[in-house]
Amino acid sequence: MTLKPNYSYRAREVAGESHVIKSELGIFKSVRALAKDTRDGMRVTFEVVPFEILRGVELQGLEAVPAKVVEETFRPMMGKPINSNHVSGAVEYFKAYAESKRGIDSIEGISLLEEPSDGVLRLGFVDVDINDVKVEIDPSIDAKTGKENKVLSKVDSVMPYFENIKTTKVLNGMRVRETIDRFRAQNPRFGEPQINMLPKPGPLGKRTLLVSLKEKSMKGVTCGGGMSARGLSEGIFSGIAGHFSAFHTNLFGQGKMLNLGVEATPRKGGRGLTVVRPQVNLQYQDPWVGFGPTRTSRAMSVRSESSSMRSTHGVNSTNVDGDQPDITSPGLSEMSLQRLQTSVEHSRPLLNGWNGMFSVDFKRTGVLDNDGNHSLFDAYGAPVTFSGTKCDTALAAQMRFTYGGPNAAQLMLSAEQALPVQPQWLNYTRMVAKAKRSFNLLSVGSLPGPVQLVLSSKGGSVVGDLPPYEAFAIGGTSSVRGYNDGAIGTGRKYVVGSAEMRVPVTPTITGAAFFDYGSDLHSGGSVLGDPAGTRGKPGSGYSYGVAGMFETGGLPIRFDYAKNDQGNARFHFSLARDFN
Incomplete structure (x- = not known):
């Protein structure tokens, strides 16, 4: 209590005290301040309505948390007056538990379905549902002119990689990360994918995922030289290597890849000669x-x-x-x-x-x-x-x-x-x-x-x-x-x-x-x-x-x-x- 006798207070300060009593103790359903004039001044009485005794719990929409975890969390509260602070702590624990299992905070809304007049606490949870997945492809930038190149990839060659996110319905961060990692491994034609969740008019919890992709250079030729792994175990001369490679990472606009690599390493041959045996690798991949x-x-x-x-x-x-x-x-x-x-x-x-x-x-x-x-x-x-x-x-x-x-x-x-x-x-x-x-x-x-x-x-x-x-x-x-x-x-x-x-x-x-x-x-x-x-x-x-x-x-x-x-x-x- 912050109100003290023989002090003057404004009406909003008295109302604030009511809020403090309700929020800090958590055991009252409502707290109301009643003021009465007396010969000695104003008398303030706080009228409180306690919560009912907790006799049961019903949770709707909380699919990520097992019933056993719910029972263990609420067991210490059973048979006692409902405490809103304890209930809030339980809700936060459930959200953290769901996040640990899904890799993302997928619970968007929590509501009290009805007053617990019969001692049964009824809470509703709203999960974020993936209503749709959209893909946007940004063009690459020409290194010489600084201008945007034409988009070469087709959206229909990308969309199937993200369909499994939509089929899970409830947003699952681990599934999203797994999908992104697989997409990156199979599609070097793009940079790091960016995932954004867009609001969409309609029921609470319905969301659209927007996948933003940026094209990279899809074909090219490289050459150079250096030290191969052989040089670490067989001597520097055996490890010297020259290489040439040509690649295309978006054949037919469908993300198919073609790579040609040639590597040549000199070796000491007989009679003081140097022998060069090139290694050639031609590979076609359809991810x-x-x-x-x-x-x-x-x-x-x-x-x-x-x-x-x-x-x-x-x-x-x-x-x-x-x-x-x-x-x-x-x-x-x-x-x-x-x-x-x-x-x-x-x-x-x-x-x-x-x-x-x-x-x-x-x-x-x-x-x-x-x-x-x-x-x-x-x-x-x-x-x-x-x-x-x-x-x-x-x-x-x-x-x-x-x-x-x-x-x-x-x-x-x-x-x-x-x-x-x-x-x-x-x-x-x-x-x-x-x-x-x-x-x-x-x-x-x-x-x-x-x-x-x-x-x-x-x-x-x-x-x-x-x-x-x-x-x-x-x-x-x-x-x-x-x-x-x-x-x-x-x-x-x-x-x-x-x-x-x-x-x-x-x-x-x-x-x-x-x-x-x-x-x-x-x-x-x-x-x-x-x-x-x-x-x-x-x-x-x-x-x-x-x-x-x-x-x-x-x-x-x-x-x-x-x-x-x-x-x-x-x-x-x-x-x-x-x-x-």
């Missing part, structure tokens, strides 16, 4: 075939690839100090894998975070020496192709299923079957599985995020024809750190596991300590030519170390320092948040 209900995408590609075979066919050479042999050094002859491949791939989202992919690949693979000539044997006289000819040929069908869930949970299951259409073609079955999950261990107030434990594992097996270059190479940056690539083993089977403790230092810097283990499960001897046994690879090994991860404008950079069970230490560098 949504016919805008069908399954959201299937298609990719067709033809590519010529060249890669090092150090991880499998490196030659033993003793270090300068005479200590640990480098079992993956090139030795006298640097062999490379040359592959010509054409593929057709279809992929589509499945239910509950799953995605599926099916592809058919035709591959011709050969091994070249320093001078670009085909090799049939490595430095130890072991065959490098399964067929014994210059090239192995395979026609393979592959199915892959991936899952992404909460707590950064990831799962990948893959099965590949080679089809021996011709007697000399490869016939094998390859199965691979990968899994990863993170756990929040504790939160420290001084740190920008929780301390996490990240567990990851992967393994695989091949049954049937297995060329040495298709065997699983164990050890290296993406396997067991502290070892060179393939230094632990080359097997028909393998398993690799890692445990990593991560501590965020700043929002952009994270430190970690890790332990890795990998094994070929005693399958190295079953690989043609036994490249692992010939080179004395141990077949299993572990390592431990520390890592630093840096976020630089969306580009993750990672440094690892690991020491293996042989006592050797090694630095690793990668452009990824996770080592595998």
